[in-house]
Amino acid sequence: MMSQNKKEIAKLAADFLVKEGDRVNKNWTSMTITDLKDGGADVSTNFDREIEKNFYDFISKHFPDDGFIGEEFPELQKDGEDIWMIDPIDGTKFFAAGIPLWSTTVSRIKKGQSLADIGVVYNPVSEQLYIASEGNGTTLNGVPVFLKEETDITKLQVSIDVSATSVGESDFTDEVHRMIDILERNFYRARMLGSGALSLAWLAQGFFGAFVDPVREEKKLVDIAGGLLIAKEAGAEIRHHQFSDNSSVHYHFVARPEVLDQLEQLLK
Template sequence: MLTDAVLDQAAELEKRFNAAQKMADEAAALALEHFANRDDLNIDTKRHPQDVVSEADKAVEQKIRGLIAEHFPEDALLGEEFGFVEGTTGYTWVIDPIDGTAPFLNGLPGWCVCIAVTDKDGAAIGIIDVPVLKERFAALRGKGTTLNGSPVRVTDRFNLQTGMLGVGANDRVAPAQVGKMFEDLMSAGVSYTRYGSGALMLAWVAAGRLVGYVEPRMSAWDCMAAYCLITEAGGKILPFPVAENPSAPYPVLGAAPQVFDEVLDLTNLTQFA
């Protein structure tokens, strides 16, 4: 028999899940509006010239933050553009307003809006909306993962040689280390692909389109929503210690069970922790 505490937690998560869906509606609509007028956007750089942020990123995050503050003012909040705000409920919203800013600014469809909610047990809610492609990946702990309302699962058909592995990299890791990772994957006969949004490739793992996704360093806002998607779709994830240092980057791996250990070994991913 379920205890009152468990029932209360389930109700609280469902309330946030329903709210996150509505937030994603508004955020995606605003992002699409900016996408249609991308040539007029102001663009700034962050760590280096390829690490860009636009006024669209900031506007979408502010929209989501405003909705969270309105409906769940005591929850903690971590966002890519405006940082971390502590809370008192044990729930933390983790948001990336536009993952794949470079594709967004260049008129490509591979960008998405990411909204997650975490608690002491990890990612409990994950929403990834892909406005241009009209796809929404959604998951709530214990309820499975859906794509536009239909259930999806990680693939059990393909392996690293017959399927495709998503791979990401960035300036947080030395080029020589990244090169070695690619060399080892190619030597093992792995078919891999690289796209502009790590979050979107992780969502594709949950939907069975990729056998896995690996990146030496990612931030929580890039992966928390997708980690929930993958877990609920029957996949495996490399733990991400977001509670220890919310803004710190860590290695990320999400994969179908049959390839998870092989990817971990081939990439020596733990060296990047």
């Protein structure tokens, strides 16, 4: 199993996600809330826990030396030269409310690297499967996809993702609000989808023209790590900056280089 190349390993992980995602989608009505987070503003469900535990077992079986990072079981986290990350349901609040705007995503990242070398996002509701592996491009249901060619930001939609951090509790609230205001004024449309994984997947297939994550802890990437690679392999460049010296908080810009140049000029 370890002799497989990245493309084969990505397909193996994708097969797991499709199986689990379809199972959950078919049994949506048996969903139960298992945990309340952030004072009840956020939730976790039985399916979040089931998918994550099943993926841990899957990785332990096929890649026993690899590390693991999830969201539901801190006790299962382990280190390795290759580290797998999973967000079992990205968009749990939507999922728990019966709203079909959620996905499941996994990625693999080399220890010490900042970008995954395997990324998968699966939307079970639409049966859209996005797969990327380093150097092999991005596919949607087996067909290669690419970023939108348009680079005039007045004709592009930007996806803004603040789902990783509560802006109101951030030390950078004023700066984040300033950034959002500038994006809304200069892009054709600014959208806050509430799912970083789907936002990056839709950037990769040419719907969004840019993705901006204004405030993100450097190590909290489980929901977007796969999507970042999916966007990059479809033609995007990823730029990230610290909010201040020695800060662990970064902001990420993802788009074609020509779009990023305009974006960075606006935010100076």
